[in-house]
Structures are given as C-alpha cells and as structure tokens.
Amino acid sequence: MSEAARFEGASLALGGRVILRALDFSLPQGAFIGVLGPNGAGKTTLLRAMLGLVRPVAGNVTVLGRLATPGQVAIGYLPQTRTPLSALRLSGRDLVAAGAGRTWQLGPLRRAQRQEVADAIEMVDAGAYADRAVSTLSGGERQRLLLAQALLGSPKMLLLDEPLSSLDPHHQAATVALVRRLQTRLGITVCFTAHELNPLLPVLDYVLYLGNGEAALGSVDEVVTPAVLSRLYGAPIDVFRVQGKIFVMADGHAVERDSHVHL
Amino acid sequence: MFTYDFMQNAFVAALLVALVSGSTGYFLVLRGQSFAGHALGHVGFAGATGAVLLGISPFWGLMAVTTAGGALMGFLGERVHERDVAIGMVLSLALGVGLLFLNFFTGSAVQATSLLFGNVLGVDRATLWQMAGLAVFSSCALGILARPLLFASARPELAEARGIDLRLVSMAYLALVGVAVAEAVQVVGVLLVFSLMVGPAAAAQRLTARFVSGFWISVGLAAAEAVAGVALAYVTDWPASFWISFLSALIYMISLAGRQGKCGLF
Numbered sequence: 001m002s003e004a005a006r007f008e009g010a011s012l013a014l015g016g017r018v019i020l021r022a023l024d025f026s027l028p029q030g031a032f033i034g035v036l037g038p039n040g041a042g043k044t045t046l047l048r049a050m051l052g053l054v055r056p057v058a059g060n061v062t063v064l065g066r067l068a069t070p071g072q073v074a075i076g077y078l079p080q081t082r083t084p085l086s087a088l089r090l091s092g093r094d095l096v097a098a099g100a101g102r103t104w105q106l107g108p109l110r111r112a113q114r115q116e117v118a119d120a121i122e123m124v125d126a127g128a129y130a131d132r133a134v135s136t137l138s139g140g141e142r143q144r145l146l147l148a149q150a151l152l153g154s155p156k157m158l159l160l161d162e163p164l165s166s167l168d169p170h171h172q173a174a175t176v177a178l179v180r181r182l183q184t185r186l187g188i189t190v191c192f193t194a195h196e197l198n199p200l201l202p203v204l205d206y207v208l209y210l211g212n213g214e215a216a217l218g219s220v221d222e223v224v225t226p227a228v229l230s231r232l233y234g235a236p237i238d239v240f241r242v243q244g245k246i247f248v249m250a251d252g253h254a255v256e257r258d259s260h261v262h263l
Numbered sequence: 264m265f266t267y268d269f270m271q272n273a274f275v276a277a278l279l280v281a282l283v284s285g286s287t288g289y290f291l292v293l294r295g296q297s298f299a300g301h302a303l304g305h306v307g308f309a310g311a312t313g314a315v316l317l318g319i320s321p322f323w324g325l326m327a328v329t330t331a332g333g334a335l336m337g338f339l340g341e342r343v344h345e346r347d348v349a350i351g352m353v354l355s356l357a358l359g360v361g362l363l364f365l366n367f368f369t370g371s372a373v374q375a376t377s378l379l380f381g382n383v384l385g386v387d388r389a390t391l392w393q394m395a396g397l398a399v400f401s402s403c404a405l406g407i408l409a410r411p412l413l414f415a416s417a418r419p420e421l422a423e424a425r426g427i428d429l430r431l432v433s434m435a436y437l438a439l440v441g442v443a444v445a446e447a448v449q450v451v452g453v454l455l456v457f458s459l460m461v462g463p464a465a466a467a468q469r470l471t472a473r474f475v476s477g478f479w480i481s482v483g484l485a486a487a488e489a490v491a492g493v494a495l496a497y498v499t500d501w502p503a504s505f506w507i508s509f510l511s512a513l514i515y516m517i518s519l520a521g522r523q524g525k526c527g528l529f
Contacts, residue, residue: 048424051424053423053424070424070425070426071425071426077421077424078421079420079421079424080420081420082419082420083419083420087295088293088417089292089293089468089469089472089477090293090417090472090474090477091472091473091474093473094417094472094473094474095417095418097474098413098414098416098417098418099414099418099421099422099425101410103410103411103414103425103426103427104407104410104411105410106406106407106410107406108475131472131473132472133472134472135472146418149418149421
C-alpha cells in the first residue's frame, strides 16, 4: 500500500500541552479519510502537523515521502475561517486568485495562472457566481470557492478542516459529494475533519478517530465500535445503527451533538 | 489658475497624494482597517509639532511617528481591535500632546491649522520633491507587497499555511500607510486624512468587486477629488480641504446609491 502520510511515534502539542501522544499510522494514498473526534481532540492540530505548521515534539510526520515542511504546494488546504468573509468586498474569482502565483510574484497573474484559477472554479461548479462579490454569496457558494482555492497548484492531497460546520444538511451532502467526485477524478487523498460522522458515511474509505490523546484508523466498521470509542472518549460509549445512520451515545446523549457546541 | 507657481505646486501635490492614498487606502478598506489611517493622522500631529519643537522639519517628524506607529499597530495585530476606548484615549492624548508642543514653540494658530486641516496652497518646491520621492518609494513598496498583502488580507489562515508571515506583512503595510498619511496631511491635514485614504477606496469597492478595477478606480477617484478640490478652492476661495472632504463624501454617497455589490458596474 502506498501512503500519503505517515506518523511515526509522533506526539503533537498545542500551547505546550501534548494533545496527541505517540501516533503511529499511515494514511493510504488516494483514499477519502474522515477525521473525527470531540472538540479539542486535535483534529486541526493533526492537519497542521501534516502541513508542517505544528512540529511534533517527538517522532516524525512524513507527507508524500518527505518530512512535513510549510509551503508545500502539493497539499491543498482549506482552513477553518476565523475571519468573516461576509464583509469582504472582493469578487469570488479574485478571492480564489489571491492564492495563486508565487508569494512574492510581481505584477498581475500570468495568463496560465488565470487559467488555472478559472479551471479550479469550473471544477467546483462555481462559474455561475464567481464574479459576484464574496459578501453577496451564500455560505455554500463561498465554501465552493474556498475549495477551488485549495485545488490550486494541482495538489496530491487535500486537507479540509470542518468544511461542513456552517452549512445546512442539504449543502453538507452536496459538499461531501463534490469532494468525493474531485477526489476520485483527480486521484488524490482527502483528509476531511468533521463533527458528525453521518454526512460522511456514503463516501468514507477510512475513519481516523481522535480522542483522549490517541487515534484509531480503519474502516468505519473497525473503528466506530463501542470498544474503540470507549477507549477514545474515556467513557462507556454505545454505538447504534438506525436506517443506515450511526449514532454514538454516551449515557443516552448523542456525543456528536454535544461536541457540536462552539465556545 | 495654472500660471501661478503655488497653484502648479498644489495640483502636483494633490496628484501625488491621491496616487499614494488611493492605492494604499484600497487595501485599508479591504482589510477593514480604515480606523488605522485616521488614528495614524492623530498620532502624527504630536510627531509634527514635536519635530518643530526640536528644530526638525515637521514633515519628517510627522512621518517618523506615523510609520513607527503603523509598524507598531501591525505588530500588536488583532490586539488593537476591540480596544476602541484605549485607542480613543491614545488618539486624544496624541492630539493633546501635539497642542502642548505647539504651545511651547510659538502658539502659532496658523501652524496648527495647516497641520490639522492641511494647506495645499502653501506647499513649496522643496516639500514637493520630498513628496514625489516618497510617492515613488511607497508605490514601489506597495507593488512589491501587493500579492502577499492581498493573500493575507483575503485568506489569512491559508496565507499563513503557505509560509507568509502575517505579522511582518501587516507591519510593512501599516508602515506604508504611515507614509501615505504623512503625504496626505500635506494636502488635507491630520483631521481629514479619512477623506482621501478611505473615501475613494470605499466608493471604489462599492462600484466593483474586481480587484484590479477597484484598485485603479480608487486611485482615479482620489486623483479626481483632490484635483477638483484644489480647483474649486481657487474658484470659490474656500479651503481646498473642505472641497476634498465634501467631494469624497459626495462620491461615497453616490456609490452607496448605486448597485450594491453583485458584479458592479465594471
């Protein structure tokens, strides 16, 4: 099995506190991997470690055959957006294009670079509204443009951080389906973090479940079990399957719902 | 009107200032940092009067303080936001200290008025050359900074992941804003910097969401407002700063009435 990323005894810390201990696993190439776990489990930190933005305090993180270093164009990244785009008076196309070209490139984008932006926008079916101001677009439309931006540079791997968090169920399903189409068409690896498992169920090849400083990687059937999740949550967990959906419960509460509360 | 030396100087000064403030101001509005231009003007007042007190040219005193103040704001970053009371206090203090310096020196009301409200008809050749040099420097610097600045303004998290130092970009940019403010003060004074730095840029972003068109519309509007302001001052004998602030507000209001967002006019 060829691998997209490998964690070898990697411990990841945030603000001096180790939040993931001695991770040991390989992410297979060309797979759709859902990264799940409660708030604060380290999903974002894990992605940032693959980008080289968080250096492991112990062990190694290797991505696409090299030690993770910042500025790798072969990795497309869709970060969680702290700054609101609703106030940005810039067209969608210019928003995407802001990520094109080299960092210190002078002057306007070259023709080939503008074409790459246009192609990325086409790939996410955002051509119809790409020339409108970002401030006038819906959350789902903005999300597609940001996905287009992540596709610049023909990445071999996409790291998507909570792309569903601000979307309604209909747009969640559409986003998941779109990412799956892109992933199979381009033959790339996708790491997709989410609070809830069910929107991802139709497309998941693997689940990487984080909790309690540990990680479990495998198929849904291998990982989403009472035994594995009880270990990761540090509390007794029940798993129920109802009409093709999976509900993870602790003490009669759906833990995903509870972890959905934002600070 | 073009036969007088002081009018020629005034028109050239207005154009130089418009180029610098229209271009720098575009990013200021895009980043939602309009307050920074306003704040740096106030802080600059203390620098200008302090320089007079020390026997240095007020222009360089003004610029030293606005660029250093800009870099400091960039360094403090988001901590500056949401501190409106603290910022307001610092700005009032800066104006107060500026007044004190002025009082120590001469107590001249003319000097104070030209710093506070600008005196474009009083710009001499020597100042004009300094302004031209700074305009060239600041245009080149903005040209070099433009791409990482646009990226960092639109998508800070992603820009950071691509290895752009957000704090460094912010410091460099706000220092350039300091240069632009020092230039603008020569024409409209510290209290009306907003009208040239923010007015044209905000109107441009109302008119179009496209980056390249918006940028040049911002520069064009600033130039039109500044030059028309000087011309109207000549005709009416009212202050040029009044006309520029009036035109800036008028054009912004017209842009509000126009199409809101979408693809705009261009």
